[in-house]
Amino acid sequence: MSHGPAKGIGRWLFTTNHKDIGTLYLWFSFSMFFIGGFFALVIRAELFEPGLQIVEPEFFNQMTTLHGLIMVFGAVMPAFVGLANWMIPIMIGAPDMALPRMNNWSFWILPFAFAILLSTLFMEGGGPNFGWTFYAPLSTTYAPPSVTFFIFAIHIMGASSIMGAINIIATILNMRAPGMTLMKMPLFVWTWLITAYLLIAVMPVLAAVVTMMLMDIHFGTSFFDAAGGGDPVLFQHVFWFFGHPEVYIMILPAFGIISAIIPTFARKPLFGYASMVYATASIALLSFIVWAHHMFTVGIPLVGELFFMYATMLIAVPTGVKVFNWVTTMFRGSLTFETPMLFAVAFVILFTIGGFSGLMLAIAPADFQYHDTYFVVAHFHYVLVPGAIFSITAGVYYWLPKWTGHMYNELMGKTHFWLAFIGLNLTFFPMHFVGLAGMPRRIPDYALQFADFNMISSCGAFLFGAAQVVFLFNVVRTIFSKSKASAEVWEKPTGLEWQLPSPAPYHTFTKPPVIQ
Amino acid sequence: MLHIGPNNPAKAFHAFYLGIAVSTLCFTQNAFSSSLNMTEGVTSVSKEIYSLHMNIFWWCVAIGVVVFGVMFYTMIAHRKEHGAKASNFHESTFLEVLWTLIPFVILIAMAVPATSSLVKIYDTEEADIDILITGYQWKWKYEYLGEDLSFFSNLSTPNNEIYNRLEKNPNYLLEVDNPLVIPTGKKVRFLLTSNDVIHSWWIPDFAVKKDAIPGFINEAWTIVDAPGIFRGQCAELCGKNHGFMPIVVEVKPENEFNQWLSEQKAVAAKLEELNSTTFTFEDLVTRGEQVYLNNCAACHQANGKGVPGAFPSIAGSKIATGALSDHLNIVIFGSQKNPAMQAFGAQLSEADLAAVITYQRNAFGNNMGDSVQPKEILAFKQNNK
Ligand SMILES: [Cu+2]
Numbered sequence: 099m100s101h102g103p104a105k106g107i108g109r110w111l112f113t114t115n116h117k118d119i120g121t122l123y124l125w126f127s128f129s130m131f132f133i134g135g136f137f138a139l140v141i142r143a144e145l146f147e148p149g150l151q152i153v154e155p156e157f158f159n160q161m162t163t164l165h166g167l168i169m170v171f172g173a174v175m176p177a178f179v180g181l182a183n184w185m186i187p188i189m190i191g192a193p194d195m196a197l198p199r200m201n202n203w204s205f206w207i208l209p210f211a212f213a214i215l216l217s218t219l220f221m222e223g224g225g226p227n228f229g230w231t232f233y234a235p236l237s238t239t240y241a242p243p244s245v246t247f248f249i250f251a252i253h254i255m256g257a258s259s260i261m262g263a264i265n266i267i268a269t270i271l272n273m274r275a276p277g278m279t280l281m282k283m284p285l286f287v288w289t290w291l292i293t294a295y296l297l298i299a300v301m302p303v304l305a306a307v308v309t310m311m312l313m314d315i316h317f318g319t320s321f322f323d324a325a326g327g328g329d330p331v332l333f334q335h336v337f338w339f340f341g342h343p344e345v346y347i348m349i350l351p352a353f354g355i356i357s358a359i360i361p362t363f364a365r366k367p368l369f370g371y372a373s374m375v376y377a378t379a380s381i382a383l384l385s386f387i388v389w390a391h392h393m394f395t396v397g398i399p400l401v402g403e404l405f406f407m408y409a410t411m412l413i414a415v416p417t418g419v420k421v422f423n424w425v426t427t428m429f430r431g432s433l434t435f436e437t438p439m440l441f442a443v444a445f446v447i448l449f450t451i452g453g454f455s456g457l458m459l460a461i462a463p464a465d466f467q468y469h470d471t472y473f474v475v476a477h478f479h480y481v482l483v484p485g486a487i488f489s490i491t492a493g494v495y496y497w498l499p500k501w502t503g504h505m506y507n508e509l510m511g512k513t514h515f516w517l518a519f520i521g522l523n524l525t526f527f528p529m530h531f532v533g534l535a536g537m538p539r540r541i542p543d544y545a546l547q548f549a550d551f552n553m554i555s556s557c558g559a560f561l562f563g564a565a566q567v568v569f570l571f572n573v574v575r576t577i578f579s580k581s582k583a584s585a586e587v588w589e590k591p592t593g594l595e596w597q598l599p600s601p602a603p604y605h606t607f608t609k610p611p612v613i614q
Numbered sequence: 615m616l617h618i619g620p621n622n623p624a625k626a627f628h629a630f631y632l633g634i635a636v637s638t639l640c641f642t643q644n645a646f647s648s649s650l651n652m653t654e655g656v657t658s659v660s661k662e663i664y665s666l667h668m669n670i671f672w673w674c675v676a677i678g679v680v681v682f683g684v685m686f687y688t689m690i691a692h693r694k695e696h697g698a699k700a701s702n703f704h705e706s707t708f709l710e711v712l713w714t715l716i717p718f719v720i721l722i723a724m725a726v727p728a729t730s731s732l733v734k735i736y737d738t739e740e741a742d743i744d745i746l747i748t749g750y751q752w753k754w755k756y757e758y759l760g761e762d763l764s765f766f767s768n769l770s771t772p773n774n775e776i777y778n779r780l781e782k783n784p785n786y787l788l789e790v791d792n793p794l795v796i797p798t799g800k801k802v803r804f805l806l807t808s809n810d811v812i813h814s815w816w817i818p819d820f821a822v823k824k825d826a827i828p829g830f831i832n833e834a835w836t837i838v839d840a841p842g843i844f845r846g847q848c849a850e851l852c853g854k855n856h857g858f859m860p861i862v863v864e865v866k867p868e869n870e871f872n873q874w875l876s877e878q879k880a881v882a883a884k885l886e887e888l889n890s891t892t893f894t895f896e897d898l899v900t901r902g903e904q905v906y907l908n909n910c911a912a913c914h915q916a917n918g919k920g921v922p923g924a925f926p927s928i929a930g931s932k933i934a935t936g937a938l939s940d941h942l943n944i945v946i947f948g949s950q951k952n953p954a955m956q957a958f959g960a961q962l963s964e965a966d967l968a969a970v971i972t973y974q975r976n977a978f979g980n981n982m983g984d985s986v987q988p989k990e991i992l993a994f995k996q997n998n999k
Contacts, residue, residue, distance in 0.1 A: 148786065149778040156854045156921060223923030229851045235828065236811040236853060239953055240751075242924060324829020330812060331827060364692075365700040373710045395814060395849075396825045397832035400736045404729060411721045415714055418677075422713045425681060429688045432700040443689070447682060454674035461724060463731040464667045466823045467652055470814060470849040534652040536818045538849045541857030543776060545787045547649055 102604050111206070114198035115604065116183045121501070122205050123180030124494070128570070130172030130212065131487075135563055137165035142525075142559040145552050150543055158542035159227035160219065166230025170348065171255045172212055174482070177490045178351040179262045182290050185497065186266060188595045188602065189284045191275025191611045196268035204261035211254035218244035229540060231341065234322035234333040238314045245315065249308045256301045263297035266290055275594075277613030281375070284593055285368065286354030288375050292382045293350045296343045299386075303340040307333065331396050338389035346385045349449075349481060350378055352489030353420060356442050359496050360424055362591040363439035364431030370423040377416035377423075384413050394465045403462050410460040414453065421450050436588075437511030441492035444519055445484055452480030455530065470540075473533025479526045491518075491569065498576055499583035503601030506576040514572060517565035524558025653818050656844070657836050660821035662731045670724055677717075738833040741803030743796065749806075749813030749826035749848070750961075751954065752855035752912055756794045759805075763878055766961065767792045768908050769858045773916065776858075788845040791908070793862035797871035798841055806832040810953060814850035817863055823849055838865045853954075854924075855912050888965040889988045895972070898985050902973025905966045910974075913954065918978030925954070929978035938975075938986060942994050945971055959995055964988035 103109045103118065113119060140161045144152045153161070183201065187194055195201050218225035223242030226232065237245060270291045274283070283291075310333075313319040320326025322333045353374075361368045368374065390398055390406040398406075424446050435443070455477035459465050468474060491514075499505050528551035533539075537548045544552065583600040598606055654664040692698040746757040750766075757764035770791045774780040783789075796802045806815055808826040815834075816823040824834040838844075846861040866874060893901070907916060913925040920927040928934050933941050945967060948957035958967065968988045975982040 148782060150776055151778065155857065156924065159851070159854065159856075221923075227853075233812055233851070236851065240811050240853060324827075328829075330829065365694070366702065367704040369704050370706075370710055371704070395823050396827065397830065400732065403732060403736075407728065407732070408725060411725060414721060415717050418717045419710065419714060421681060422709075425685050425688075426709070427704075429684065429692070430698075430701040430703075431688070431692055432694040432698045433689060433692050434694045443685075447685070450678070450681065454678065457674060458667065458670050461666055461670055461728045463663050463728055463735060463821075464670065466735070467663055467667065467818060467821055469823060470816075531650045535649050536653070536846070538816075538847050538857070540851045541847075543787060543857050546782060546784065551649075 112202065114194070114202050116187050116195045116198070116201065117501075117602065117604065119195075119201050119205050120180045120182075120184030123176045123183060126205070126208060127173050127177035127180060127490075128573075130168050130176070132566070132570075133216070134165050134168035134173055135566060137161045137168065139559060139563055141165060142556040144542055145544070146556040147553060148544055148546055148549050153542070155542045156224060156227060159229075159540070160225045162540050163226045163229055163232075164215070164219070167215065167226070168212070169482075170230060170344070171252075172208075174348045174486045174490070175259065176208060178290075178293075178348075178486075179259075179266075181286075181351065181355070181490070181493055181497075182262075182266055184501065185595065186269060186287055186290060187273065188598065188606055189287050189593060190270065190273060190278050191594050191607050191613065192269060192273035193605065193608045195265050196273055197265045200261050201265055204258045204265065207254050208258050211251045211258065214247050214254070215251040218247050221247070231337060232311075233337070234311060234314070234330050235324075238311050238322055241315070246312065249312050252308045253305060256305045259297050260301050263294035263301075266294040267298070270294075275607065275610035275613055281372065282613065284354070285357035285371070285374055285378075286351065289350040289354035289357075289378050292378050293347050296347050296350075296382055296385065300340040300343045300347075303336060304344075307336040307340065310336070331393075334393050334396060335389070338392045339386075341392065342389040343382075343385040345478075345481075346381060348486045350382065352445070352449075352486050353378060355489045355493040355496075356424065356445050358593065359438050359442040359492055360427050360446075362496075362588050363434050363436060363442070364428045365433075365589060366427060366431040367592070368423070369426040369429075370419075373419055374423055377419045380416040381413060384409060384416070388413065391460060391462075391465070394462045395469050407460060407462040411457070414457050414460070417453055421446060421453070434589075436495075437506070437508060437515055438492045438496035440512065440515045440519075441488045441495065444515070445488045445492065448480055448484030448488070448522075452477055452482075452485060455480065468533065470538055471533040472529040472537045472539055475539050476526050476529035476533055479529070483522050483526065488518075494573070496588075497595070498573065499587045500595055500598070500600050500602055502577050502579075503583055503599075504576050504579040505581045505583045505587075506572055506579075510568060510572045510575075514565055514568040517568060518562055521558050521560075521562030521565055525555050525562055526558070528552075528554045528558075655819040655821050656838055656840065656842065657820050659731070659735055659836070660819060662727075662734070663821045666724075666728055666731060669727070673720055673724065677720075738803055738835045740801065741835060742800040743802045744805060745794070745796070745802060746805045746807070747794075747815055747826060749808040749810070749815070749852070749859075750956070751810050751853050752848070752859040754794075754813075754815070754859065754861060755809075755961075756792075758875070761875065761879075763875065763882065765792050765878075767794065767862070769855075769860055771858075785845070787858065788847070788860045788862070790860055790862045793843070793864045795864045795866060795871060795874050796836075796838065797868045798838055798865055799868065801835055801837050804834045804836075806834065809956065811852045812850050813848050813852045813859070815846075815861060816849040817844050817846040817861060819844045819846075820863075825850055841865050841867055841870075854921075858912075885963055885965070889963055889992065891965070892987055892989070893965075893968070895985050898969045898972040899976055901966070902969035902971070903977070905962065905970040906973050906977075909958070909962065910970065918974075918980075928974050929980065931974075931980070934974045935980050935982060938971075938984060939994070941971055941975065942986070942991070943998070946991070946995060947998070964991040964995075967991045 144158055221244040225244055226248045228237040310321040314321050314323055320328035322328050322330050357368055388410045391410040459468055495511055532548045532551045537544055585599050586596050594611055652664055652667050654661055744759040746759055748755040754767045767790045770789045771787050775782045806824050806826040808828045813826040815826055820836040822834045822836055824832045842865050844863045848859040914920050914928050918928040933944055946959035949955035965988045968986045968991050972985040
């Protein structure tokens, strides 16, 4: 009955196994992380000192745009989907995802989407150069010809995300082992369930906005062209109606991962499980009514401005609840600091700092000074790098022994952590200062008073990049290592995954486990 | 025992945050404030915004001290290696309600002053002076409504500084040829719009940042009490030279402002005269080079070679070496195909148009040998309306 994987490349091309597909997603994400990271280093190298040295402004703009697009759609989202593929069926005691063939398809269209996106760099007029937020009319009437390929790539990514989300919802709602009630599910499953609904709600909106762009560019409509009676601000409303939930799509699964790791290394159950679920759901709901806080300076009417300010401030409440719960989980535990825990603790601290600057940005009058400066860049990198990226990294270290059956090298893991931790703070903390002092974002060259902090940021960025090479090395070494991991790996962790041997067999829970 | 290193993460975190705490302290010292913190600015609005900013910042610090304090305490006190035994508590409705309510109250305390500032900022009524600001790729146009005065404001930092061939001056990238000039003590209303893509007009010292959007007119206002020179930049990505379209505002006492106004009008009248002058070929080319560098080189490049795929080369261009009427047409009325090539007929004087077109036809190896006079430009404009 039980059989192993197929041989050769066919295993990966035709696989419908959730673990194989999870692995594919994770490696894909890892490679995109390096490409997007390389683009970031081009940016930081140019910004090392005032003046233009390395790239011209038009190429610089392509780098900022592609860095953002690749990191958001190529690195962070596929990594979470990869973790979902690997862990959700195991965590709920299911044999596989509900829709395994669609699972294969939703992964395999991604490499094409990104091949198309990256190929625009070699086209006449260059790649997309209008920022990852691609505001019209810069991205329509004034865009390089390659914008059409960009639109096509976004469509494919959106289709992939929607299929992935449908699959996750179908799996969680239908495939739970008997006795695995909703309120017994690990938080990672909960947060992904909610994330998947967000994806289904907003990816079509993204598809709509790029389709409207396509119509404006090629079919003579004027959705966003004022000269034809259209409205450039409409673009921003539609984009951010997608874009704001999108930023929660990139952080909710992270909450789930951290909620798995902290209890294990505190040797104590998660504090306030139910309130964590409710807080996640409230954040998701609020995410639909705050989009215009990205647009405080476009000139929306006073009432609108006030509404979006209040709604945005409200988000701090459920987010605070999460942080307080994590800290209380640690409190009076029996703490150890293996690599996953280091990343998780850094997540809580640094994500909170990102939350603080988020709260500051919510104050609309103050946002007039922060908006479109490096303060915003600092803010969203604090929630995305130590937020999304650190949680993914923590998750990889936490589950890697389960996936590979081998223990990673702890010293190397800790080295990775400290290099990344120092590198990231060196890169992004000074950005608060230059932002407040008045440096706009997305500029290839800057006035002299911003020089010192930019130099520090650039050094930090290269350190952070080096840390990721350690990570790659450690992961590869673990795969080929000889040190066997036990089934439990950690000290009495909770969750069905730890009842399986390490490495987890190719097929698991073909008979549903008994839930206590 | 107290070493900082991979085996003692709590201590190292500690050291790190001590560092941050120290920089936070510096942050509040005036001496460092210009490079570390938001400017207090020079208007009542900017000062209000600064205090909102500091308020919310201190709230964050206070919350951070509590949360991180508990966290570091537990990371030090409850370590397994020191024999800590884990408790098992994992629920408390009281705590959950408490830490839902406290932040809520803090938020209300912040929302009240923020609301009143916002109401004040939105009150653009009863202005003394109206200035229409139009964003262009990549310059600003200022129009004093009711005064019959308008001009463009371009970056004046030389390319040699940008490309590191000359030492950078202290106002590097924050200097323009023609600053906006406003009087002290008057309510100045800015009406903002754009000719092409979205730009954003920002002067930190006034705490005015408002998007300039094609097809829309946004409003903002300021009252500046003391004279001075204030600098800012375009804050919305607007294409290639987004980083190179600064804003400079000179605030003058009212009498000096009025004097400046009449001088500018006199200058404008002089320029107007040039439109009926007949230039020599050499004068046209010399003048044209300057016009070209100020208005065209951002896209077509100083060497006339353009940017492949985005901006065509003028050197050897079919139009610049073809029929004069086609050349006049694209420069005066803009391109039908690509709006980045704007209708310069509305931006430059006839003299400047004649000069730049003559220059393009005779520079970069385009040795056409022909020229065009301001009067012919005027005739062309009228005949092709
Ligand atoms: Cu601009």
